[in-house]
Amino acid sequence: MIIVTAALWWRDVVRFYRQPSRMIGALGTPLVFWLLLGSGIGTSFRIGVTDAPPGGYLEYFYPGTLALILLFTAIFSTISVIEDRHEGFLQGVLVSPAPRATIVVSKILAGATLSLAQAGLFLLLAPFANVHLSWASLPLLGVVLALLALALTALGFTLAWRLDSAQGFHAIMNLFLLPMWLLSGAVFPAIGAAGWIRWIMMINPMTYGVAAIRGVLDGTPAMPGGPSLGGSIIFIALFGLAMLAVGTWTVHRHKS
Numbered sequence: 682m683i684i685v686t687a688a689l690w691w692r693d694v695v696r697f698y699r700q701p702s703r704m705i706g707a708l709g710t711p712l713v714f715w716l717l718l719g720s721g722i723g724t725s726f727r728i729g730v731t732d733a734p735p736g737g738y739l740e741y742f743y744p745g746t747l748a749l750i751l752l753f754t755a756i757f758s759t760i761s762v763i764e765d766r767h768e769g770f771l772q773g774v775l776v777s778p779a780p781r782a783t784i785v786v787s788k789i790l791a792g793a794t795l796s797l798a799q800a801g802l803f804l805l806l807a808p809f810a811n812v813h814l815s816w817a818s819l820p821l822l823g824v825v826l827a828l829l830a831l832a833l834t835a836l837g838f839t840l841a842w843r844l845d846s847a848q849g850f851h852a853i854m855n856l857f858l859l860p861m862w863l864l865s866g867a868v869f870p871a872i873g874a875a876g877w878i879r880w881i882m883m884i885n886p887m888t889y890g891v892a893a894i895r896g897v898l899d900g901t902p903a904m905p906g907g908p909s910l911g912g913s914i915i916f917i918a919l920f921g922l923a924m925l926a927v928g929t930w931t932v933h934r935h936k937s
Contacts, residue, residue: 686787689774693791697758708799711749712806715742743810744894745867748887750803751796751830752862756854758792759837763847781932785838789925792834793827800826812898822897825914829890832921839928865891886920889913 765771774784807814814822837858844850864878865887871879882888893913895901908916 685783689787690791697795711746715746739810743812745891747800747894748891750800752833754796754799755792755833755837758795759841760850762841785929785932788838789834793830796830818897825893828917832924835924835928839931842931861887867891889916
């Protein structure tokens, strides 16, 4: 099982980097968002006199952009599930002696690996957002990013397995996944938002991911009025395990 999982994982990683359009879409789009939104509305954005980061909105938006890179890479990597189904490759793996869980694990690990690689490139731009990374914080940041990458990839895999067209997958992304990111505290804080928006943000799993990234980067509370940094990390881990379980159940329940 380990050999098959490693082979399928490597296939997805190589396949992703052989398609430059996916690399550009996964990393370039969040980068454009960060630059345009950060620079365009940075002078008018106000978090509060005492809460405003020294780097302004570019600094505030930086953790959310990291989360967006993880989300986009998870989307662009798990869409290969639909392509593999149309090409007949997925059916071939399903009828092989390899357990179905192999498909789930390999796809999720591949997507998480690609997400971390893309996020690592964006970390090189941290000084331009007045974000000062320390060697001491990198291991914890790596754990947070890895857990969030695994959780988002597992979510993307579960959605992709149930869909039969790339167009449908992109529709789900626009209707469900992007609003999930927008209401995560990545673009605006919960403070000052409408009551029903704050309620949605509190139950949004991605909110805890963005809050944990922000907590590691600048030391601010993971979520004002919510769980601590440790609590946010535990929440992300539990969400990831839940998505892994749902993905595995979906593969066994629904035929390709």
